[in-house]
Amino acid sequence: MNEEQYEEIQVGLHLPAFEAPPLSRQALAIYCGASGDHNPIHVDIDFAKSAGLEDVIAHGMLVMAYAGRMLTNWMPQSAIRNFDIRFLNMTEIGEAICSNGVVREKFIEANQKFLIVEVLAKGQDGLNKLSGSATLSFP
Amino acid sequence: MKIFGKELIGYQTPKFQVEVEKGKLKLFSKAIGEMAAVYVDEEAAKSLGYRSLPVPPTFLFCLEMERADPYDWMLELEIPLGNVLHAGQSFTYHETACAGDILQFSGEIIDVYSKKNNELQFIVHRNYVCFLEGAAVAEFDRTVVIQTRGKGN
Secondary structure (H helix, E strand, O other), rough: OOHHHHHHOOOOOOOOOOOOOOOOHHHHHHHHHHHOOOOOOOHHHHHHHHHOOOOOOHHHHHHHHHHHHHHHHHOOHHHHEEEEEEEEOOOOOEEEOEEEEEEEEEEEEEOOOEEEEEEEEEOOOOOEEEEEEEEEEEO | OOOHHHOOOOOEEEEEEEEHHHHHHHHHHHOOOOHHHHHOOOHHHOOOOOOOOOOOOOOOHHHHOOOOOOOOHHHHHOOOOOEEEEEEEEEEEEEOOOOOEEEEEEEEEEEEEEOOOOOOOEEEEEEEEEOOOEEEEEEEEEEEEOOOOOOOO
């Protein structure tokens, strides 16, 4: 990213939001296989019920992967130095997750240009699923 | 169930190596709906300066799942999986890993704390990822929360 492009990014800038399709059981099954995360709480309703839930819940890491897509849709992945989130609420079948980002800080350190982006993902009911931040840097 | 204290800090999980397979990266991209050329077309990735398909930001977590039993430490510590939730996740990146790389993982518990009079216990497990020759790729921390009085007890 050149000087001019960096200058154009203002604190407060909203990244293009990323809206994922409503989560199906099939999507969780595919993610289960593709991610190697076979925790039964995400695919086995009997197990989920025995753990006191009404149904299976989505992998938090799938929701984080969607937030990652918002970042890499905006900037090349090689710019991401840190990506740090907390999971706030469980994500259920049928929920459509929207990931949002806002530039919160800009600074230059050791000739590297940095951006700190606040990251927030919500379900369609407005409940927060995860929040955190990403640090991006550019030579 | 047990109440854990700071003595758990330093608990090591087994080291292992894993090759980043192109097919697995493509399957992961499919699972998260990623269709950008850089993640599914090796030539496109190379034209952008990557050695091959890049490992997407959260996929290092999935690579750790390839070791013999990624939940081994929870079993050994007798933590019922049904009472465990993923509370937080962070990644710090040094280099972008790509398909064809062989990565070495080593893990340890770096923090333990509790809230609400031990009703919620938090354990932070860190993985250190490096290339075979030793250069650092990333560290990533998984924070799990255990509901001490969950139904799985």
